[in-house]
Amino acid sequence: MQGKVAVIGEKQIVTAFRAIGFSTFFADTPLAATDILRSLVKDGSYMVIYITEDIAEGMNEVLEALKNRPYPIVVPLPSLSKSGYGMECIKKDVERAIGVDILFNKD
Numbered sequence: 001m002q003g004k005v006a007v008i009g010e011k012q013i014v015t016a017f018r019a020i021g022f023s024t025f026f027a028d029t030p031l032a033a034t035d036i037l038r039s040l041v042k043d044g045s046y047m048v049i050y051i052t053e054d055i056a057e058g059m060n061e062v063l064e065a066l067k068n069r070p071y072p073i074v075v076p077l078p079s080l081s082k083s084g085y086g087m088e089c090i091k092k093d094v095e096r097a098i099g100v101d102i103l104f105n106k107d
Contacts, residue, residue: 004045008033009052009077017050030058037062041072050077 007017007024014024023046027033033055040046049072056063056076066074 003047003071005048005050006040006046007050007052007077008036008040009050009055013052013077022050027055030055034059034062037066037074041066041069046072048072049074051075052077 005022007014007022008027010028011026014026018024025033025036025040027036033051037049037051037059040049051059051063051074053076056074063074066072
């Protein structure tokens with residue numbers, strides 16, 4: 001299955017992804033990003049959508065609803081603030097998938 005890849009977020013981060021062929025969409029707020037995300041999901045041709053973590057952090061409800069769908073896969077992308085939200089989301093998804101924390105468990 002082939003599909004497009006999109007990146008949603010702050011202009012200074014998202015612009016670099018255009019050079020490698022990703023579709024880019026600028027959003028400075030979770031509300032603006034939610035509107036874009038809904039449009040991309042409705043389009044149906046995007047398989048992976050990255051959202052900068054500063055924006056994604058304010059979209060928990062929308063992102064959780066999309067986890068029940070096979071596509072698109074929505075992944076938080078590290079932002080300039082490096083809040084750690086993206087890594088926390090990955091950790092939770094891995095724990096949900098296999099039932100144990102294999103990423104950060106130091107035992």
